Amino acid sequence: MIRMAEKTGGVKKVIIEWLSKDDCPIEINEDVIEEIAEICEHQALQKNRDTFRSQIGKIVSELVEQHILLGGK
């Protein structure tokens, strides 16, 4: 959906703002944050939540795997 993101922001901008507060338990970069925000916005009206859960699950698993590979605990 087209939102007037350039004008006032909308829900995606709010999500990005909140996830960019630098307090995630593991490292998370801007691209991933934007990807999560997009999925949330895109899947918001889907009754079946399986796609959302699997997409987010995949992103989080990859983040954690990367974190552990880089020596994180």
Add this chain to the structure above:
Amino acid sequence: MRIKSLELKNFGSYLGEGNRFDFDTKTGRDGYAIFGEIGRGKTSMINGMIWGLYGHVSAQEVGGASRNRPLIDADTQKLDTSFKQKQISPILNTYAFQEEDYIIKVRIIFENKGKDNKNRVYDLVRISENTVNHPQDDSHMKTTAHLTIDGVVVEAGRIQEKINEVMHEDISKFFFVEGDVIDNYCKLLYAKSGDHSIVEEVEIVLGLPALDKSEEDFDWLHGETEKKLVKAAKDQEKSRKDAKKVEKLDEKLLESQTNYDTLTQQIEHGEDEISRIEEQLSKDTNVAEAQQKKTMNGFYINEKNVLLRSLYNDRRELLSTNLWTCMIQRGLQSAIKMLEGKVIELDSLIQDRANERSKLDDLNRAIVTGDHKCSQCGNTEDGISQKEKEDYARQIVNLKKSIELKDDLINSLGDPKTEQIHLMRFQDSAGHERLNSIEHKIGATIADISKLEKENQKIEKELEAHDVVAIANLMEEKKSLTELGGSLKSLRSDHKKRIDTWEEEKRKLMEKLEGSVDNVEVIEIKRNRDVYKWLSEKFKSAMVGFKEDARTKVELHATDGFLKMVPEPEYYSGIKVDEKWGIVVLDRKKRPMTITNPGHRQLLALSVFNGLRKTSDLVFPTFFDNPGSNISNIEKVADYFWADDIGQMVMLSHGGGLKETETMKTYGKKLARAWRLSYSENSDDPTTSIEVIA
């Protein structure tokens, strides 16, 4: 999204091919107008758009239930005219049906910006056609859709997904708007407990599900990782016992949480019911007030009767002890009053007699001297005629008679003044005045009682029109629901305490388990769980701020629209939106006020509705079909919406709303395009004909 064109075949009142609306004017303007009387195809045009995009159109049956419009209904369409409908009219044009042309087709061409901010052209065609020779109902029809994006064909299974990506159906009702839908938003005005369906719609258009649905799913994912953690712990001997305890706690927590949720639902349902009852009772405020007034009047009547009895007693007592004194004094008072009258009469007679004597002297003098002296100014006129002398003589005779009569009357009256003075010496006012005062009070009390009784009779008559028993039942129902709500809340509180205790117990056990299992797989599960928890918390916080922000924006937009469209804006200062999206209008002193004027109420709903659309940041073409049947100054509404800069704005109106001539004169040059819908002149059938007028 911008609509470029819409073509309709055999859809609603549009018969055959060639029914095309071309929105692509390249004028740089976004305002469009469609004029047409009732039944000429305005709503069919919007429905065509909805059907083209989503493959179905809903309509309300008589009685209010909503269901999808059938494509075809032979039972109805075999009849002579489309007006002999038994229920909801089918989509296929009735004359097309009778001519055995069963193909319905809608083609919409629009452009939409993709993620890369580039415009893409969508060409969407939806066709329904018969699968048997003489179709009777929708089971004999087959609907297919074809979509190309920038000329690239989209596979059939993904078409709806692609359309929903552009404009989700749940959002569409905020952009393809029938006037009646606006009335539904009037409900917001009374959403004390929140009309759930409307609150849900409002939150959808504002984009809230992106936060709350996601947050629910993060919680779910968090729960799943915890289960995995417990499972991993169960596999190890040293932590098996604790893992089983956690599983048991989970079972108990699930049961208690289910009970907690059920109780919450029941409490909310009860609160909704109480609000409904309060709303019903508030509609009967006058009845409640009248009943109260009647009760109070009854109370006053009783009090006055007690007073009356006491006054009668006082009078009786006074008369029994001082009867003769009172009687004599009353007689004396009456005689003095009578003499007073005689004194006045005597004075008046003496005065009249003096005047007559003076006039008599004047007349005598005039006859003797022949002159007439004016009694007012004193000037003397010279000479009078013989005729005048005769006239004066007649007057003199009459005056003498009158003076003699007055002499007799004066003598007969005697000397009332002296008599009055004599009698007044015997006057004793104490007992008599008291009696007078008591009687005055008795009279006033009787008058009060009579007035109250009449008022109660009137109230009773008014109350006959209302179902007093039903009101009493509602009040009783409200009382029971309130009591039940109290008990349920207490039960829920018990569950909450248990849940808190078990969650704390589980948290401690989980900490212990986490310490006891520490392989890579478990570390991964733990981190996953932490991230989900973090996401869930972030979204919870975001939601609070987002809702607050959205509410403020809706208030601002709605206030702006309302004050620009309402006829007397000086009476209002703004619109407030509460946490459950209930709307309150503020008067110029910023006090909540009630709007009873139906037109103003529609304007208010329209303003809130538009405030929601604007706050949502969604940019879609908007089709307003008869926005506000009760709004008197619809031109102001059109002016406001056409001045808006959030995309194409199509206003559809019949003659009772926007007048074609006046509108075109005022706004014609500001519009991108305008059409007139009428019945086809070259046809016997009442089917829509489209004419571009600007």
